[in-house]
Amino acid sequence: MTEQPRSSSGPAAAEAVPEVTAVSDATSNEGFLQSIMSSNPYFTAGFGLMGLGAVLAVGRQTLVRASSLAYRQLLVDLEITSKDKSYDWFLEWMSRHPARSSRNFSVETNYVEHDNGSITATFDLVPGPGRHLLKYSGAYIMVKRERSGRLMDLRMGSPFETITLTTLYRDRQIFSKMLREAQSRAQTKQQGKTVLYTSYGPEWRPFGLPRRKRSIESVVLADGVKEGLLDDMTSFLKSAQWYTDRGIPYRRGYLLYGPPGSGKTSVIQALAGHLDYNICILNLAEATLTDDRLNHLMNNVPARSLLLLEDVDSAFSNRKQSSDQGYVSGVTFSGLLNALDGVASADERIIFMTTNHPERLDPALIRPGRVDFQALLDNATxxxxxxxxxxxxxxxxxxxxxxxxxxxxxxxxxxxxxxxxxxxxxxxxxxxxxxxxxx
Structure with missing residues (x-):
């Protein structure tokens, strides 16, 4: 008996039909999308631009990283700010080493008034704000001078400036050589000169041009006075370790008193010149001077400088502020004493005080520790x-x-x-x- 084929009208057949239909629909949808993307130029261009942008972004980032790495490996920078002492030295040095590609210049005028009254002025051109290229010791240096429009240098009262020097890493040693040369040149210009400083706000600023050093032999005092001062100062300057070993503050105070015109200021100038020191002049009767500013100034005296307080009797008389000039200083007597030898007073300091009226000075001001050496400079003998x-x-x-x-x-x-x-x-x-x- 022949077996008949089974009917496809059962449950299995019913389930198989939808599966075939779903596969054929997906295939037809995919083909439809591919046909649209391949035939539509907007889709093609969009994906192309996205790919190109991604490639450019990756390339740019790679280039930036590569250039940064090359900069770090091949170049070196040196920054000099206008508040640093070497800033003026470098500008003066650059005036003697013209840049190869400068378009911006600044003028520096050297004004000298001679003893006979004649005047000499010289003009130096230094690179101004911008970029400059110079060659030194066989190496090329890129100089970038920038000036801030907001920050001010209180020391000079001028806009804050920065100079950045860039050269090859292999030539980095020329920075030290260049700065030493600039320093040597600046010191040579000031050789034989005494710089006078005066207070400007919280800072010390050079007052006028450096003065020619006064010879110690040019000051004629009574027998033994000049020699005693010079011997005492020389001994003090050699005794730093002695003071340290005994826990004594390393500072010295001198009081020169006598009638007007007896040579008090002259001998201080001569001593400073003989010992190769500068002079910082502080006016205690200044109306804007306060205790805090006085303390700050006396704790920040420039290196190798004598601090001069002239006519101390004009500021204080028996612990009271004097108003002989028509105004009263903002410094108190206790503020002056604390600045001289208080907890916050500085070491490694030499102070000279002068007065025409020693009888007006309070004993607390001239006691040992504040004034260690007194000398009378009287009328001529x-x-x-x-x-x-x-x-x-x-x-x-x-x-x-x-x-x-x-x-x-x-x-x-x-x-x-x-x-x-x-x-x-x-x-x-x-x-x-x-x-x-x-x-």
Missing amino acids: PAQIHRMFTRFYNDDKLAHAFVEECIQRNKPVSTAQLQGLFVFHKDDPQGAIAAIHNM
Whole structure:
């Protein structure tokens, strides 16, 4: 008996039909999408641009990283800010080493007034803000000078500036060589000069041009006064370790007192020049000076500088502020004492005070530890008069005659008066002798 095929109308057949239909639908949808994407130019261009953008982004990032790596490996930078001492040295050095590709320049004027009254001015052109290329010791250096429009350099009262030097890493040693050369040149220009500093806000600023150092032999004082001051200062400067070993603050105070014109300021200038020191002048009677600013200034005196407080009696009299000038200083007496030897007072410091009226000074101001050496600079003695005359005219015989005339005059005469007389009769010693009675 022949077996008949089974009917497809069962449940299995019913399930198989939808599966075939779903596969055929997916295939037809995929083909439809592919046909649309391949035939539509907007789809093709969009995916192409996306791919190109991705490639460019990756390439740019790779290039940036590669250039940054190459910069770090091949180049080196040196930054010099305008608040650093080497900033002025470098600008002056650059004026002697012209850049190869400079379009912006700044002018620096050197103004000198000579003793005879004549004036000399020289002009140096230094690279201004911008980029400059120079060659030094066989190496090329890119110089970038930038000026801030918001920040100010309080030391100079000018916009804050930055100089960035860039050269090959292999040539980095020329930075030290260049800075040493700039420093040496700056020191050579100031050799034989004394720099005077004055306070400007919380900073010390050079006052005018450096002065020619005054010879210690040019100051004629009473016997032993100048020698005593010089010996004491020399001994102090050699005793830093001695003070440290004994726990004593390493500072020294000097008081020079006497009538006006007796040479107090002159001997300080001569001592500073002899010891190769500069001078910082602080006016205690300044109306804007406060205790905090005074303490800050006295704790930040430039290196190798004497601090000079002139006419201390004009600021304080018996612990009271003086108003002789029509105004009163903002410094209190206790503030001055604390700045001199308080907890916050600085070490490695030499202070000179001068006064024409020592009797007005409070004993607390001139006690040991604040004033360690006092010297009277009085009116000229016969020995001083003789030495000053021979120094100007080199005539010992006439010097004795001049001293006799001064004695017969029977009036005190200051060294400043004598110097003025000798300058007026610089080539006429007989005229100076005749004019002594008219002083």
